[in-house]
Each structure stands twice: as C-alpha cells, then as structure tokens.
Amino acid sequence: xxxxxxxxxxxxxxxxxxxxxxxxxxxxxxxxxxxxxxxxxxxxxxxxxxxxxxxxxxxxxxxxxxxxxxxxxxxxxxxxxxxxxxxxxxxxxxxxxxxxxxxxxxxxxxxxxxxx
Amino acid sequence: xxxxxxxxxxxxxxxxxxxxxxxxxxxxxxxxxxxxxxxxxxxxxxxxxxxxxxxxxxxxxxxxxxxxxxxxxxxxxxxxxxxxxxxxxxxxxxxxxxxxxxxxxxxxxxxxxxx
Numbered sequence: 001x002x003x004x005x006x007x008x009x010x011x012x013x014x015x016x017x018x019x020x021x022x023x024x025x026x027x028x029x030x031x032x033x034x035x036x037x038x039x040x041x042x043x044x045x046x047x048x049x050x051x052x053x054x055x056x057x058x059x060x061x062x063x064x065x066x067x068x069x070x071x072x073x074x075x076x077x078x079x080x081x082x083x084x085x086x087x088x089x090x091x092x093x094x095x096x097x098x099x100x101x102x103x104x105x106x107x108x109x110x111x112x113x114x115x116x
Numbered sequence: 117x118x119x120x121x122x123x124x125x126x127x128x129x130x131x132x133x134x135x136x137x138x139x140x141x142x143x144x145x146x147x148x149x150x151x152x153x154x155x156x157x158x159x160x161x162x163x164x165x166x167x168x169x170x171x172x173x174x175x176x177x178x179x180x181x182x183x184x185x186x187x188x189x190x191x192x193x194x195x196x197x198x199x200x201x202x203x204x205x206x207x208x209x210x211x212x213x214x215x216x217x218x219x220x221x222x223x224x225x226x227x228x229x230x231x
Contacts, residue, residue, distance in 0.1 A: 031217075032217050034219050036222075041224070042224045042225075043118065043120075043122075043206050043208075043222035043223050043224045043225050044159075044206070044222045045118065045222070046219045046220075046221060049217075049219055051217055089158075089159070093217075102213060102214070102215070103161060103164075103172070104159075104161070104220060105158075106158045106159040107158060108157070108158050109158075
C-alpha cells in the first residue's frame with residue numbers, strides 16, 4: 001500500500017550532537033514533503049519543506065535530504081538542544097486522484113529525546 | 117502562536133452529550149482541515165473545507181458533523197460519541213487545497229475524553 005513511515009520510533013541524542021531522523025515513503029507521485037515537530041501538549045509545528053525537484057534544503061540548524069531513487073527523506077538537526085526534544089513527523093503531499101485537492105499523509109512519528 | 121486557535125483545549129464528555137469544537141484561523145487561508153490524532157497512530161484526516169465548501173470526507177462516522185460558516189472558522193459538532201473517539205482533534209489551515217506546495221498550519225488541538 002501507499003504509506004509514509006519512520007524507520008525509528010525513538011531516538012536519544014546527546015546535547016550538542018547532530019540528530020538524523022529518517023522517513024520512507026512509497027508513493028513515487030508525491031511531489032512535496034514536509035517535516036513537522038510536535039511538542040507535548042501542542043499541535044504539529046512546521047519545520048521545513050522540500051519539493052521533489054530538489055534533493056537538499058537547509059534551514060536554521062535543520063537540513064532536509066530527499067532521495068527519490070529509494071524514496072527516502074531525512075531531517076538533520078545540527079547541535080541538538082534540549083528544546084529540540086519532541087516528536088517529529090514527515091508528511092507527503094499528493095493529489096487526490098486528479099481531484100485538484102491535495103492531501104497530507106503523515107508517518108507515525110519519531111520521538112527525539114535530548115540528553116543534557 | 118501559530119495563527120490557528122482551537123477551543124476548548126480539553127473536553128470531557130459522556131457518550132450521550134452534544135458538544136462542539138471550535139477552530140479559528142487568523143492567517144487569511146482558504147482551506148481548513150480536521151484531523152484526529154490517536155496514540156500510536158498517524159494523524160488521520162477527517163474533513164477538508166475550501167472556501168466554506170466541504171471537499172473531502174474521509175469516511176468519518178456521522179456522529180462527527182463539521183461546519184464551516186466562513187473561511188476563518190471551522191466547527192466539529194459531536195454527538196453520541198464512543199470511547200474509541202477519545203483523541204486529540206487537530207485543526208489546520210492552508211492557503212488553498214489545490215496547491216501542492218503549501219504546508220498546513222496546525223492549532224494546538226482539543227484533547228477529547230469520552231467517558
């Protein structure tokens with residue numbers, strides 16, 4: 001079936017180290033991908049996005065890599081801080097069977113814990 | 117502050133009660149969404165509205181009834197819910213539904229508990 005999923009459900013990282021969160025997707029027609037961060041008691045917060053015509057995009061301390069050959073997406077967080085502790089979701093945005101509307105499909109999420 | 121405000125933040129109700137969840141977005145977006153987030157499950161899309169018109173209804177039971185009186189407000193009316201409906205209900209908005217390159221912006225959700 002078509003799905004978006006995460007390789008690791010939990011990730012523990014030492015403060016100051018880099019974090020890498022991975023995501024696999026199966027729909028080759030997806031052309032837009034988003035990473036969200038969800039802290040406890042809050043809704044998902046947009047972090048960074050990438051279109052399928054790109055393979056890398058950088059933000060502030062975050063980088064998203066897209067490998068369309070193996071349908072893999074990753075989020076890299078540089079110099080991880082305690083405030084980065086949260087659940088991270090990848091999502092793919094694809095058209096609903098030519099209906100002209102687009103639907104986000106989310107993975108289950110990876111919980112990132114930062115060790116002080 | 118995400119620009120999407122949901123009320124109430126927490127709601128406890130019995131199975132025979134009727135209640136409503138409210139969402140308001142201050143981003144000038146034309147599309148609004150309801151999602152359900154259960155433990156250990158991916159976010160599930162429930163409803164999509166574009167300019168007050170419902171464009172998606174993902175096989176949601178009729179005990180959930182959405183309402184979109186204008187492009188800034190979205191309601192989810194609840195009636196005769198079941199214990200398995202206990203979850204975090206998230207509202208989101210985006211500029212349009214027909215554009216593939218726009219992220220959705222989420223509120224902080226309503227934590228619903230059914231007794």
